[in-house]
Amino acid sequence: MTAASPTAAGIVSTRPEPSLKKRLRRAELRKKLLYGTLILPLALFVLLVFVWPIASLMTKSVENPEVHDNLPQTLRALKAWDGREVPPEAAFKALAGELEAARGSPAIAAVAKRLNREETGYRSLIMKTARKLPLAEGEPARSALIEIDERWGTVEPWQAIKRSGSATTAFYLLAAIDRSVDAKGDIVTAPPEEAVYVDVLARTFWMSLIVTGLCMALGFPVAYLMANLPVKHGNTLMIFVLLPFWTSVLVRVAAWIVLLQNEGLINKLLMWLGLTNSPVPLLFNRTGVYIAMVHILLPFMVLPLYSVMKGISPVYMRAAVSLGCPPFKSFWKVYFPQTLPGIGAGGLLVFIMCMGYYITPALLGGPQEQMLSYFIAFYTNQTINWGMAAALSAVLLAATLVLYMIYSRYLGPSAKAVKAR
Template sequence: MTEASLTGANASTEVPLKRRLRRAERTRQVKALALVLPLLVFLLFTFAGPIAGMLWRAVDDREVRQVLPQTVAALASWDGKDLPDEETFAALASDILAARTSGTIAIAAKRLNYALNGFRTILTSTARNLKAAPERGTAKETLGKINPAWRERATWTTIRDASGPVTGFYLLAALDLVRNVDGAIVAAPPDQAIYRSLFTRTFIISLSVTALCLILGFPVAYLLATLPPGRSNLLMIFVLLPFWTSLLVRTCAWIVLLQSKGVVNDSLHWLGIIDEPLRLIYNRFGVCVAMTHVLLPFMILPLYSSMKAISPAYMRAAASLGAPPVTAFLRIYLPQTLPGIGAGSLLVFILALGYYITPALVGGAADQMISYFIALYTTETANWGLASALGAVLLLATLLLALVYGKLVQGQQVTGGMKN
């Protein structure tokens, strides 16, 4: 009887118990959410918002649509095989006259000039020479007389391709691709194809800096993890020192050190090792040295934390089992530092990808990285679309890397795991 009533009680309380648990959990979750809410809001406005805005700008294409609305509407039905019909020419003439009045012609001219060099001249000369709306049926002839470019199909496909509201133009340009007259995606002409090599250069510089950081940082991290606490704290201060100095100051310090009349060259000359000053700065060497210096702590700290977790007993065990020091290091120590190596390398690599100030100050023209061009397009030429597209491609590449790394680390944790 007692047994029966016990199971009965269990069955009847099971659902309410679950609900109670959920309610209790919910309170906890709400509290946790309240704690992270300020940061979440902050990030939303300062991080997620701008990034979304940037991604949108990479495909946003409404300038031509706003300035030449009738032309865009008329071109929607154009088959693209021959020149557009008379009505489209008339629409363009009317649009140009309206834009001249409102002074917006330059906006469309700038956008169209990105796609077809010289379009600015075509549009502005047409706007200047078009006195009044052409007689009915003569628009084609009038415009063609003002500028023969209107008799070419490419001029019109350019307008059509730029008619928005969204475009792949900037993203394609960021990958050295264009649409040709027939709308097919082809490689950009060699004189405009600079971005792929730019991305390659950015990745090569970042990889070199990451490798340098790993080579220089690994022994330091090992020393940090194995020294007695007093001395390792002192060493840690030296490692962290770069964090407490401004990036600009550190970079300028390298200029002082490495320039042709700088400390390094003077010392080498004084020692009689060199006769001519070495070229140490405004080239790839200077960029790598300065960036490695700045990024080294980001490599050392993850390495240090992964090494700190490796008990010295493992190396002793390996030695007692007959492994010479090098074997023990390669087979026992190194594999256990892999998560730290991965985390440090990823951190340094991703930070290096976005470097701007340091290459700009200590690099030559051939050492500028993608960020330099993003800055150039946003601040100098106001080509927001291309700047955003370059940023989007960079962001995508970085995310992919992070994803791959995440998969690797996750795979390791599932099978790894250590207790002692």
């Protein structure tokens, strides 16, 4: 910029060309294009491996193709149906025809599985009905289906088909916050023995908060020491921080299992010292999970803090002390506020990583320590209910984004910019 402007000024005086402003704008545009092409590969990469998968995952949480795609005629026949009485013969006929056509194919299993989520027992209803089809020539479908299973003579299965028949659904998203739509179409809270995700989300937040707090309390002194020791000792300390950081998380978790178990090193030491008579339960509870998570996440707190502290000139503290401010007060009033960006960055990093933690609580905790990602994995791997997994992911993502917005509004760098203005 500075190098370009004098030459530009020189040219203006000799030749009548587009105004300086225009050429400046053109030069800037060229520069922007250059930068643009430089970051293009990264942008494409992010789009391809980050934005696109997340977006397609999110769409999974509202997709509802099973009934919509496989029973179109039945749904058409049910379109005008008010849901108060057993539907007309046309609906029975359409359903019988479509179930028969889909018999033995994955389509029928998909329909059955989807309807079973509306009401347990509908899977076998669909399978059983399909097995007993086709109808005899000219036989009325209604009486035939009711003969196969008398539930067809009630409104509930038909309501379930109609309810689950739209191409998109809020079913999974609602279930992810312990809500569901009842037969009347109202949103209702799940019964207490089934409600779990709101509690788990709160627990995820709470445990992340505790771990972040512990990381701050432990990481701050370490970072301070590292930043203020002579370089040689500081580097040695740095290696101690980084060594575990380079070790696989799984290895470290396994090591904690060995250390924390009832007959592990820590309990043996405690008993040998006479501090306790029976082993202290450290594994498969909150304590163990906190210990391991803090251990794993500590470097993410220490490193941002260290980089910020390294940039704080010792002159400020010296000045404060020499002006008569007591050491602790000068630390608190002069040094500490300057480390806030580090605390903010480290805290946010640790907190957001905590929110998605899976393997550590899964291996070191009991069921009461599992966070939201455990349930995402459960639905992905165990029951293959990807709609539910996607919905829970969406809830977790939304919660994290809200948190990030709060952070950047009140604590982040932009917040300071707002204040400065």
